[in-house]
Amino acid sequence: MSQRRLHLANPQGRDAVVAGEAPPTPPSPKMGVNGQPAQFHRFVAGGAGCRHEDLTSQYGDDYASALIEADPEVDFEVVGRSIDATQAVLLSGSGEPLFAAPELVDITYDPDGNETRRAPASQTPATINTETPLRWTGRRIPTGEAVRRFVFQRSLQLTHVDGVTFDFLYSMAKELAEAGEMVLLGAGASGKEPLIMQVNGSPYRGFLEGRINDEQYLLLLHLSNMELKVPAAWQQDPS
Structure with a gap:
């Protein structure tokens, strides 16, 4: 995921534009055989006029017989050629x-x-970097409860772009870390609209989580569009 810009406000109403990118992850296992790295290649699988629909139109009721007697579904001139x-x-x-x-x-x-x-x-339109900043809503949820109730599809690590935004983000991370809570962010003039990361993108709920270690901070924006709920039948008293 490429770096994004987010217009964010803190609980006191001060706002700033900060950076957001995917958190670092360990490298994925390398694929290979006998110690040699695997290489990706594309090959032509079929030629023009060799699709099922084309052959059905051409042979009609004799389609099955044509497949037995010859290979009309294979264009020997192009099948198997490498594609760059x-x-x-x-x-x-x-x-x-x-x-x-x-x-x-x-x-x-x-x-x-x-x-x-x-x-x-x-x-x-996207809603994360407009004239109106993303705001803290009044909804704060204990971190343990949030990870059990909501499915987080992706996360962004918010980072500072200068010394001023370092203090700006550090104070938010510290407040959330000390409370052990996540806060729901809202977009738009009302501060209650969903977060849309790109034009025609999916709407998400955004949960802000903070962690600190001395003078270091980690501020994560978790994106979710699914809430886990217990079926009503399970909530009834079996007695």
Whole structure:
């Protein structure tokens, strides 16, 4: 994940733009055989006119016989060739290339699957670095409870960009660490809107967690769009 900029406010209402990036992780195991590193290669798997739909249209009822008598699904001129680079090509429903990107449309369906609304697709802006900073909400949750109630899809480590923002972030990390709590962040003018990391991105709840070690701090923004709840049937008294 590349470094991002976040406009963040502290509990006193002071705000600053800070950096956010994925926390460092240990290197992943290296894949290989007999001590040699594995290498990735692409090869052509099929040629034009060799898809199942193409062969069905060409042979009709004789499709099975054609497969037994010959190999129409294999283009011996291209199959198995190595590919150095690829480019994305948009195709129509009939497999013809499109020379202009299709118009995106938002379609709304009712619970029965019937279309109720169709409109041009709208752009959802990101909310983490706007004129209005991300704010602390009044919702603070003990850290142990938060990790059991919410599924964290990803996390960002917030870092300072100068000496002033070091003190800014350190004070927040210290307050949360001493309380043993996470705080829910909110976006927008109301301070209650979800966090959207990029244009047309998914909305997330953002939980801020702080840790300190003497003069060092770690401030993590955990992103979640799923809360774990006990089914109502399990909450009933069995007696």
